[in-house]
Amino acid sequence: MKIGLISFTAGGYNLGVRLCGSLEAAGHEAGLVRCGDEQLGVWTAEHFPGDNALIFIGAAGIAVRAVAPHVKSKTSDPAVLVVDDNAHFVVPLLSGHIGGANELAGAVAKLLEAIPVITTATDGGGIFAVDTWAVKQGLRIINPERIKRVSALLLAGETVGYRSLFPVVGTPPDGLIENTKKYDLSITFKTKGNPLALRLVPPILTLGVGCRKGVTAEELERGFAMLLSKASFYREAVVQVCSIDLKAEEPGLLEFCRANGFPFKTFSSAQLNAVKGNFTASEFVRKTTGTDNVCERSAVLGSGGTLLTRKDAGNGMTMAFAMAPYWVRFTEE
Structure with a gap:
């Protein structure tokens, strides 16, 4: 600090x-x-x-x-x-x-x-402070104005329902109970769901990108925004961008990553070929790059997790999302 x-x-x-x-x-x-x-x-x-x-x-x-x-x-x-x-x-x-x-x-x-x-009222009363917990867990707060409602319910001794798209480790604090139908707290990476709930998003998505030479940052941004909308994913859930090492110095891709604050990682064709899974293969891509798919394979390899969206192609670009393993932790660890 x-x-x-x-x-x-x-x-x-x-x-x-x-x-x-x-x-x-x-x-x-x-x-x-x-x-x-x-x-x-x-x-x-x-x-x-x-x-x-x-x-x-x-x-x-x-x-x-x-x-x-x-x-x-x-x-x-x-x-x-x-x-x-x-x-x-x-x-x-x-x-x-x-x-x-x-x-x-x-x-x-x-x-x-x-x-x-x-x-602060929650600390003074020994009540679970959802915003403090969210920060410690590395969660991104989408609508901080809803913190007040969750804290007010807990301070009043009422129960707060929460919905999580992820497995939970540890016992939830007093006042929190899992409720997938009526909830004021949502731990998610998807934009769908109760719009009035406090939404906490873990940065766990990797964007895999393949692109033609000379692609611009603006074109990549438009494709990225369209894929986020199509998949109903939060931009705040994206933590990095990955591609093949042939694109390590691609100006538009580097500028896109800089503009969004995304770390950019690249892998060799051999590394991408070693990734196990069922991917959308392209013979043209294999002949050009040495691997049959760049966006899906790089997303999975970079995330260390699972593929969420198949190759989305257009205007000389391909994109795909993969998600790292994640658990909601109510422990002190």
Whole structure:
């Protein structure tokens, strides 16, 4: 975690030096500055969008005024903490669950032998925090506005039905019960289902791509969007793109991956031929590339899982999806 620390007094700076060292020893990237009010706005504007967490050593009001102009969304804002100069209290102000402020506050309090002041309702009541759990599981939250309903039901002592397309490991927390017909929580990679349910999507899909020389990123994007729509898959479920090594330097394919933030992996024809399974074979592709199918084989090999969609071809491109093995875990592991 990249953490920016800022202090305003000599005592606060000394505390920050100690805390910074402890955070770095714990594996974090931490940086500390001491500044006056005239530098606060500049520092906050620089660190708010780029750091995972900000720690203000001083008065809570200073932190509130500093970050207020930059607050956008609970899904993207960094964790914001305040520590008083005497290290008595650690208070998470922003992004307690998704941003990890509550968990970081607990860790900082332990390092300083301070008291963490956690004010979020679920934590205070010992209730399952679905957004914290989702982040720890690496799930992508499609509609964060629905978090409130799930938390409100649990806080009221009511039952929340959940539906999962994946096997479940461990015992669900109190208040959660599997219900495939009436549910407010859905763990899925498909866009179909109850639109009012909180939707959590694991990044488990690999897109396999074969393409002609000179294909553009725009053409690939259109084909990708069409296949997602046809298959009813969430874009957020896609974790990487794979192809044959002959396409390792294909400009349009590289730009498509960069634009979407997808890692790009390639395999040799020998590696692709070694993949076991029933694939859509093409003699033309075999003569051209050395393997009878690029998109399906590369998707399966890259995912380490199973083929979900057969070759979708058009405009000199082929695409297919494969899914990695996945389990929903309600354990602490």
